[in-house]
Amino acid sequence: MAMAAAGAAVVAKRCMNPACGAPATAGGGDWRKGWPLRSGGFALLCDKCGLAYEQFVFCDIFHQKESGWRDCSFCGKRLHCGCVASKNSYDLLDSGGVQCVICMRNLAAQSASGQVVPKLFPCQNNQRIFGKSDELLLGRKFEQSPSLMLDSRNDEIAVVNKSNHPFMVKGIEAGQSSSILRQKEMENGSRQIKWEQPTLSIGDMGRPFLTRSQSALESPQYTRRDDNKDPTTDSTTSESISEACLSMSLGIANNGNKMEATSTVERPILSPTTSIAEGREITTTLSPFQHAQRARHFLTRPPRVGEGAVFDPTKDIFPHLRVARPPAEGRGRNQLLPRYWPRITDQELQQISGDSNSTIVPLFEKVLSASDAGRIGRLVLPKACAEAYFPPISQPEGRPLTIQDARGKEWHFQFRFWPNNNSRMYVLEGVTPCIQSLQLQAGDTVTFSRIEPGGKLVMGFRKATNTVSLPDSQISAIANGSLLSETLFSTANENLGVVSGYPGFLQTIKGAADLHPSSLYDHHMNSADGDVSWLKADKFGSRPDEGSLQFLQKRSRNIGSKSRRFLMDAEDAMELKLTWEEAQEWLRPAPSAKPTIVMIEDYEFEEYDEPPVFAKRSIFTIRATGEQDQWIQCDDCSKWRRLPLTVIVASKWTCTDNSWDPKSCSCSAPEELTPKELQSVLQQYEEMRRRKGSYGLKLNVAEMDASSLDALATAAVFGDVGNQGTASVATTTKHPRHRPGCTCIVCIQPPSGKGPKHNPACTCNVCMTVRRRFKTLMMRKKQRQSEREEAEASKKITWANRDEPEGSNLSRSPQTLDTTRDSSDVTMFDKVADPNKGHIDLNFHPAVRDDHQGQHGAQQPRPVSMMGLLEVATRPLDNYMKQNGLTSLAGEQAGGSSSTATVLPAPVESEERTSNEGRVASVERKREPDAMAVDEAGDNQQDKAADDAPLPPPAAT
DNA sequence: TAATTGCATGGTTGC
């Protein structure tokens, strides 16, 4: 790359080879970047004579090859180039050598008089050539800036106008400089520093970057602050600090040639570069490292717990585990979204670090979109990432950016931006060769890291090997819009193991795993060796990662945007080989859950902040006396033991855990149920399961409906599954159906902070559906009012049957149930709560109701998905009216009563219902006032209507 | 005519 391309404002520079003298100016550019240097810079070659120079990213000055390194004459530590920009990292000695700041300080400490006079100038590198074009100056012409120096003897700050000095200088934002300078001061220990700006702790910073070897392993800039170690004892630290200081400057007022710090806090030690910066746009060249430093300055908000930002002790235990780490630096004013957090395992870091002493700082990663991986050759960069980690650019043209891949090959991109909605859209242009070389495609993940020291950008990649490859026919069908989203996802699910689920599911499952070593181990072990293809992409097995997931989500965007949230990791799916109904048996309200009563259109709903929990399956029975029991089977002896109704037990339970019944706390104790009773109960139970399974078992994981997985998700995220022990829950008094396994919005809502809360203003699908149902309800009520008179005659009939669709649980009293079973005095029932209050049931199953509406339960219900629900919700009102007979509501009420028999969550009940309608109705009538009965009848009707169809347009509601 | 470039649009998502 010719330097001329860097910009037109390159000042006259000539090759230092007297026989050459090739200019590096625009138009004459015979300069090109060469090989990467371990320093983090790159070689600069004179195309004409081949003389090589090197550039250091910290000072942005080209140095004649190998001429810039300076080794401390005392400790031998490799110092930086020796240019003015790095001048503060060492001191020139009269003897001709250099002295690093550490040695210099030590010497000063040893000297009572402290007469250590840094020899700031002249700099030795008089053969240096200028480097850096205006692209590095962000469009500004090169300008000489006064260099700031500090006489350490008296701590005065002296500004020396180095207008005659041939080195480009630069500045950074005041905030950054002050922050860094404070670091520097701490480093030197020469002053008492008051930290004005927010101090970042480990917790604030998240997990700092890792290095090849340990302790490595924390960013010196941070660890030093955190543990207050004496930096002099840590060469790594000091070196890093020194390097960091290379890039700092002071953001103080320029008083001509003399600058004075007006604040004691802001007094710098050394800042060799000071172009006065007032903001980004006038900020001069910053290396990525500098940039990160600056960005770090804005880090004031601690990461949220739960986003993975907290210190994760498991990382030390499982360094190979892929856990998204919030970048330690440079997240900018706004925190980086977790989706961009690098998910690089320590092993991968080690790989990329190789045998060098370099430190890898994971910055961010991005899943390649179709656009990114397409032929257009543009990789859209997340704005926050670009601004935090890449060099600042002020012009849309941007600047060239060289990024090295894990194989050591350098790729030259154009880092630029487009103005977009008063904002910027950052892109890397020219990525096609890289993409093709690495054989990346949409869904793969590109990871950006930085090598320290040097600040060199490195990119890795992670293949999404399980990327869905749909048959062409399906792809074309998708393109034509003829393939329903469900089909796509079904296909995707089959191929990838993607299933529907709550969006927080994946995150929370992983999050939970992160917090629990055992689960994490199980969950991640298979992929422990990583799916990041840093150096040996093909060597490692891979698992579908979030990249492929996101890719799928993106691909599905145009055909079912609502469904993009119903995706999950294939590996997670593998662990969820159970049907929804099976899962239901394990779900219980959280023991500690306290419901919040929410009024929705005059109806009370209970909302729980806590998700349901896993619990061991149990069977509820009711005796002839009306007494209810809960039975649970011992995992050891398989005997059934009676438990209090409200008890929730862990997934494993044995007789010895039976603290409620001393007589049955041992496996040797006889079973309380007689064989006949037991057989009856189990038969009923199996019957119920069969019927549930009749549709549930048909569902593979991928076909679970959304609500099912929502519940699964919320259950899965509950970390203390099985540890609830006993608690008084299980039933509620407000929501008649709020029982173990309930799938209403109360139960399926995700834990706080993990998703939309179902407050009255919630607009999630579930809530919206509920609201629509209520709107439908209200609409129908209005219509009914006008028809009520003529419907009066059939009203009683309606009442007699009105509870069938939804209210069988409500209407079924223990006594009623009991009379239906004559084989035993113990009858199984679906655990219900207080049936005293009329509530609209949220546990509707439209498909179930649909099927049974016309066939009285003879037909097995179909699974229903959220997409299907949404689909029917969009049907025109007239269809809705026709389908639901709203034109003749009275007739519906009268004639529809017989068709309202339905299968309910507890099939046993529905079966009874058909034979006991009259009794059920009478019981129902007894317990509720007529007014409520009317409403509830309407509710049920409307629920049904709203469930299986069609929601009226807003005007109709 | 194809490829590239620059911008606009609109879906998605976080606040």
Add this chain to the structure above:
DNA sequence: CAACCATGCAATTAA
């Protein structure tokens, strides 16, 4: 609701 960002598309340039 606003910001972000994936992508479409018109304008421009190159072949």
